[in-house]
Amino acid sequence: MRWQLLNACDAECVFCHLHTLPAGIVPLDFVLSRLDQVVEIGGIHLSLSGGEPLIRDDIGPIVRKAKSLGLQTSMNTTGTFITKRIDDLRDIDLLKVSVHGPREIHVQVEGGVDRFEKNHGGP
Numbered sequence: 001m002r003w004q005l006l007n008a009c010d011a012e013c014v015f016c017h018l019h020t021l022p023a024g025i026v027p028l029d030f031v032l033s034r035l036d037q038v039v040e041i042g043g044i045h046l047s048l049s050g051g052e053p054l055i056r057d058d059i060g061p062i063v064r065k066a067k068s069l070g071l072q073t074s075m076n077t078t079g080t081f082i083t084k085r086i087d088d089l090r091d092i093d094l095l096k097v098s099v100h101g102p103r104e105i106h107v108q109v110e111g112g113v114d115r116f117e118k119n120h121g122g123p
Contacts, residue, residue: 001038002047005031005062009051010080012111013100018051028058032065039069046071054081060088067091078110 006025009018038046046066053059054077066073074094082089082097089095100109107114 001043001045002049003031004049004051005053005059006050006056008055009078010055011052011078011098011113013098013109014111015109025056028061031062035062035065035069035071039071044070044072046073048073048075050076052078052080054085054088059085063088063091 003026006023007018007021008023008025009016012019035046048059048062048066053075056062063073063075072093073091074096075089075092076096076098079097079099082095100106103114
């Protein structure tokens with residue numbers, strides 16, 4: 001299951017329409033209650049996305065609940081908040097960080113904001 005947890009992101013990638021939508025977030029109690037249902041219907045993998053799921057202050061409880069239910073858990077991220085949320089990511093099975101190419105291309109794709117070194121530590 002791929003779950004878009006919120007309509008909010010720190011990037012404005014040229015291929016994504018999310019920044020044109022009203023901001024929104026799926027409430028924590030709703031997410032936690034539905035994770036049980038994912039397992040009940042036979043779900044084995046949960047891919048967390050957004051926008052940027054690490055914007056959520058409550059991402060840790062979501063990851064921990066998914067793992068406690070035995071779900072293989074992955075996440076898509078821009079990379080901006082990894083350091084800030086490292087404790088919330090310890091149980092993630094797969095963390096997918098968006099890198100759109102060399103710095104010049106990455107900056108173009110993410111709407112012209114140069115966060116490449118901050119997000120990815122690259123040259």
